[in-house]
Amino acid sequence: MATWVFYACVATLCWGVVGLLQKLGTNRISSRSLLIWLVVGFAAMLPLLWRGGALAGLGWRVLLIGLLGGAANGLGSWALFEALERGAKASVAVPLTALYPLVTIVLARIFLAETLTFRQWFGIALAVAGGAMLSYETELK
């Protein structure tokens, strides 16, 4: 087995479990509290990350990009927790919110003038249709 397969499996496993943990979490505490504990978990990872490179000598522009990115990521997680707290099922909310690259691609097209490939257009169409269907809740179980 190629080593990339091993690491890719670890990543998929970790993120897949996170989807379950998010729902288990909002079953116990509010979305706001869950966000705060999430940050504690992120902070626990800092020593591991620090070995990959501290922040000395970074330009202000990239610092700002990173910090704003973190804020956007946190606000997104908060919104997902809120959705789960309001009754969204993990099996629906997690695939639905995993469609976020749709927005990234659109932003890249607007601000970086990147052109969309046929595959991406097709992906966007499937994402919009799939997202709408996932949101179709018939009954409250």
Added chain:
Amino acid sequence: MDNSSTVAKLEAAGKTRSVPRSGRGLWALYALLCIVWWGVWGFLSKLGSDQISPQQLQILFTIGIIPPSILAWAQLGFKVETDRRGAIYGILNGIFTGLGMLAYYAALARGQASIVGPFTALFPLLTIALAFAFLRERINRIQAAGMILALAAIVLLSF
């Protein structure tokens, strides 16, 4: 109309805590909000990853997430719920997200991005399986079809 018995049943099933029945239909709106914020995050990651290492970017993300969490903390009156299992789920959520990131970067360093990206983007499949098994979640046919379309879209968009 009195929904108290429905709510009591849901409470027993552990499916609701504090949000009243009337506010529960709004979940799709919040999921949409999540997509927009994460889309912005993805875009900023793209801008930042040209210039610094994934680890440096991740450190900045960790610092950047603090202001929104302070806002959440303030809204709770500077208190946080300390339900032990709830807190552990939250902390593990952060740790597994971080570990997943590190493994993802390690995979990218060893394999092609055009394969590693779509492969790891299929993580919702595992969540779906776990939610079916452990949370006994059941979905309707339209949602099941949407799930398949969404997974196909995730792969197509993750190159």
